[in-house]
Amino acid sequence: MADLSVETTNSLSMNVDRTGALKRFATTDAIFRSLTRICAISVLVILGAIMVSLLEGSWLALGTFGIDFVFDESWNPVTVKFGALAPIYGTIMTSFLAMLLAVPLGLGIAIFLTELCPPIIRRPIGIAIELLAGIPSIIYGIWGLFVFAPFLQKHVQPFLIATFADVPVLNGLFAGPPYGIGMLTASLILVIMILPFIVAITRDVFETVPTVLRESAYGLGCTTWEVTRNVVLPYTRVGVIGGCMLALGRALGETMAVTFVIGNAHRISESILAPGTTISATIANEFAEAVGDVYFSSLIALGFLLFLITFIVLAFARYMLLRLERQAGN
Amino acid sequence: MATELRNMRLYRRRSRRNAIYMGLSLASAAIGLSWLALILGTLVINGISGLSLSVFTEMTPPPGGTGGLANAIVGSLIMTGLAVLIGTPIGTLAGTYMAEYGRYDKLTPVIRFINDILLSAPSIVIGLFIYEIVVARMGHFSGLAGALALAVIVLPVVVRTTEDMLLLVPNTLREAAAALGTPTWYIIAKVAYRAARAGIITGVLLAVARITGETAPLLFTALNNQFWSADLLAPMPSLPVVIFQFALSPYENWRDLAWTGALLITFAVLTLSVLARVLSSKSGGER
Numbered sequence: 001m002a003d004l005s006v007e008t009t010n011s012l013s014m015n016v017d018r019t020g021a022l023k024r025f026a027t028t029d030a031i032f033r034s035l036t037r038i039c040a041i042s043v044l045v046i047l048g049a050i051m052v053s054l055l056e057g058s059w060l061a062l063g064t065f066g067i068d069f070v071f072d073e074s075w076n077p078v079t080v081k082f083g084a085l086a087p088i089y090g091t092i093m094t095s096f097l098a099m100l101l102a103v104p105l106g107l108g109i110a111i112f113l114t115e116l117c118p119p120i121i122r123r124p125i126g127i128a129i130e131l132l133a134g135i136p137s138i139i140y141g142i143w144g145l146f147v148f149a150p151f152l153q154k155h156v157q158p159f160l161i162a163t164f165a166d167v168p169v170l171n172g173l174f175a176g177p178p179y180g181i182g183m184l185t186a187s188l189i190l191v192i193m194i195l196p197f198i199v200a201i202t203r204d205v206f207e208t209v210p211t212v213l214r215e216s217a218y219g220l221g222c223t224t225w226e227v228t229r230n231v232v233l234p235y236t237r238v239g240v241i242g243g244c245m246l247a248l249g250r251a252l253g254e255t256m257a258v259t260f261v262i263g264n265a266h267r268i269s270e271s272i273l274a275p276g277t278t279i280s281a282t283i284a285n286e287f288a289e290a291v292g293d294v295y296f297s298s299l300i301a302l303g304f305l306l307f308l309i310t311f312i313v314l315a316f317a318r319y320m321l322l323r324l325e326r327q328a329g330n
Numbered sequence: 331m332a333t334e335l336r337n338m339r340l341y342r343r344r345s346r347r348n349a350i351y352m353g354l355s356l357a358s359a360a361i362g363l364s365w366l367a368l369i370l371g372t373l374v375i376n377g378i379s380g381l382s383l384s385v386f387t388e389m390t391p392p393p394g395g396t397g398g399l400a401n402a403i404v405g406s407l408i409m410t411g412l413a414v415l416i417g418t419p420i421g422t423l424a425g426t427y428m429a430e431y432g433r434y435d436k437l438t439p440v441i442r443f444i445n446d447i448l449l450s451a452p453s454i455v456i457g458l459f460i461y462e463i464v465v466a467r468m469g470h471f472s473g474l475a476g477a478l479a480l481a482v483i484v485l486p487v488v489v490r491t492t493e494d495m496l497l498l499v500p501n502t503l504r505e506a507a508a509a510l511g512t513p514t515w516y517i518i519a520k521v522a523y524r525a526a527r528a529g530i531i532t533g534v535l536l537a538v539a540r541i542t543g544e545t546a547p548l549l550f551t552a553l554n555n556q557f558w559s560a561d562l563l564a565p566m567p568s569l570p571v572v573i574f575q576f577a578l579s580p581y582e583n584w585r586d587l588a589w590t591g592a593l594l595i596t597f598a599v600l601t602l603s604v605l606a607r608v609l610s611s612k613s614g615g616e617r
Contacts (some may be wrong), residue, residue, distance in 0.1 A: 136543020
């Protein structure tokens, strides 16, 4: 009897409360929904704000030098004449050289991991590479400065200079005294930095190849290389390109690893052994010491250019990876 | 007979070619892995000699003097902590919108695309951005600006993992809760978040690992400080910036400390990544 009475009062009060509770639920829901929406939109706002603030900061430099800013090599704080050509050249050249070496190496390692590696050590190596992809770039920079650059200066660069001294084009590329630091050193440091990155992505991409495709090719008597060349690579081409572009975006924007070993010289040398500079290295080296509005604004304009370049590369990369995803979905 | 011979030759050529390319693949793996091992090896050898208790208890020394990295370590911890405190809630909520409320919203793919770009945007550009909107307006460098710059780096990592992890939560769980009359926010908080918790924490750990070694965005936001500083509105030292400054200096004792600092950072980053990995594999096992 007592139980029944409790139940009736309960259900009665619930009936009374129901409209109120529903309303409360709806309000909380609306609040939470708009809160999450605002946060999601803040991502867009941040990217927009980066664009706008950099453009605003570089307005003075772009206004003073106009389009010449991009095509002028001089960088002179004394005469207040700034041009971004040398850093742009350095950025693109170091990244290009790095990709030239890192892509074949990375693909090789990815092929090793997916096709050749005994299953027992596949996981440990894969994990090791993913962990290495997370090591901060300043570590690579400090190693490059203290260990790698002196090594190159003593053993590799004199050899390169001597070997190619009589070869027409290459003697220009490998000319000059062995500084140790310079474009080549920066590129090689970039290689080792983006390598884990390329391997991790291409390996993931290779693993999207349906086992059936691979096995049927093996079943026809294909060798491992033929399976890789004619089945795996064509199937994953889009993803591999996307992954490499992503690595390129990283190489282009890389600051610390490069700043240590590039030499920070504002000139374009034919020789890749000569010191140079990149956009990010210039900003990192000179920003805290920049005197004068135009100098300052020029550095921010460099940052703006870097952002534009990487934005385009990264957008392309994401587009390619998206295409692969859709393909895999089908 | 002739065809057989030709077949044999073709077969030999193919297997030779296979051997060459597989040899190259093996060689690249050997080169890449030993190169990376070499870097880590040098780092440990050079860093471990300077490792002592004074590294954690004493201030950064003047050139030639003795000292440690205590102020830099504390500065790094403060800024990292603050960056996570700012970046994580915003990132988690943004990821929630993309995976829950706005899953079929036309805005979501756009945000995902932009977020992915932000994820790999050059960190030095983010430093410039914070310089423009915070440091230039405040008129001086500050730890707060450094933390904000790091928060901008944390944000996309958290957004990405939160969305991915929430999308992995089976819809049947949500439907079961909805069938009981549960409002959406309650489903998200009590069902989706719980199921995705390990994954979201993994994302935060990865974000921390990422900002632990970030130098470029701190160079002109937090700057550096020779002394102890817990004042968020004053320039604040951080481990990566101290390493940068010390490594490029001509002083022997500074360089040694830079190596030690580099070892500490690497160790911290690797620990965080391993922790994140263990956590995510555990949650994978539960599922």
